[in-house]
Structure formats: structure tokens, C-alpha cells
Amino acid sequence: MQDPIIPRPDNSGKMIMIVYWLNIGTILIQVSxxxxxxxxxxxxxxxxxxxxxxxxxxxxxxxxxxxxYQIRTFWLSLLYSVISVFLCIIFIGYILLLLTVIWYIVRNVKGLMALNKAEPIRDSQTWLF
Incomplete structure (x- = not known):
């Protein structure tokens, strides 16, 4: 036997529509x-x-x-990122990704500061900062 259809309250249609739009919004955010x-x-x-x-x-x-320094920053950040992504399987990769981002920011700020003073990078071949 089929359950009787109960009339819906006025707000329920709006709530379902909001859920659909939230789902669509989630997809749009992922695509963007x-x-x-x-x-x-x-x-x-x-x-x-x-x-x-x-x-x-x-x-x-x-x-x-x-x-x-800029060329090495690109290639080293790519190397560090790839290694970090592979290590995400054992969780340490997430920490390494964060450290890679911090390393990248520090290198670029250091380079900008030296450029602003019209100074060369002391050790442009370094793997660190």
C-alpha cells in the first residue's frame, strides 16, 4: 500500500531549492x-x-x-612540491607543502629586498633561502 501524500509546508520547497543551489555553488567553486x-x-x-x-x-x-635565483626558485619549488604531493600519502607531505609555500614566500621577499637595495643575491645557487 502506498503512503498518503502529505501536503508540504510552504517553506520546504524553498529549502530544497537552497540545497540544490548550494550543491551547484560547491561545484562552481571547485571548477573555479x-x-x-x-x-x-x-x-x-x-x-x-x-x-x-x-x-x-x-x-x-x-x-x-x-x-x-628566480630560475632556481621555480625549479626547486616544483621539485619540493612534487615530493610533498607524493608524501601526502603518509601525511608528512601536507606539512612539507606548507613549508614549501613558506620557503617560496621567503625566497621571493628576500629577492625583492635585495633588488630594492640594488644588491646581488649572495648565494643564488642555494637550495634554502
């Missing part, structure tokens, strides 16, 4: 995050191409060390 991630990667690639292109013009100047 993927697009944002791709956009960030494109910017990173552009940021490493520029020092490669201009490196020859900078030879013998304090800016040469900055170009080397």
Missing part, C-alpha cells in the same frame, strides 16, 4: 579552483621564462644573480 590553479601555473611558467630570456643581457651585473 581548478581554473585558478591552472592560471597560477601559467603565471609561474611565464615567471621562469622571463629570466631565461634576459639572463644573457644581465651577465656581469648584480641582476644576473637575481635571474639565477
Amino acid at each position: 579552483s581548478i581554473i585558478g590553479t591552472i592560471f597560477i601555473q601559467v603565471l609561474s611558467v611565464i615567471a621562469v621564462i622571463i629570466p631565461y630570456v634576459y639572463r644573457g643581457n644581465l651577465q656581469g651585473t648584480y641582476l644576473e644573480s637575481h635571474a639565477t
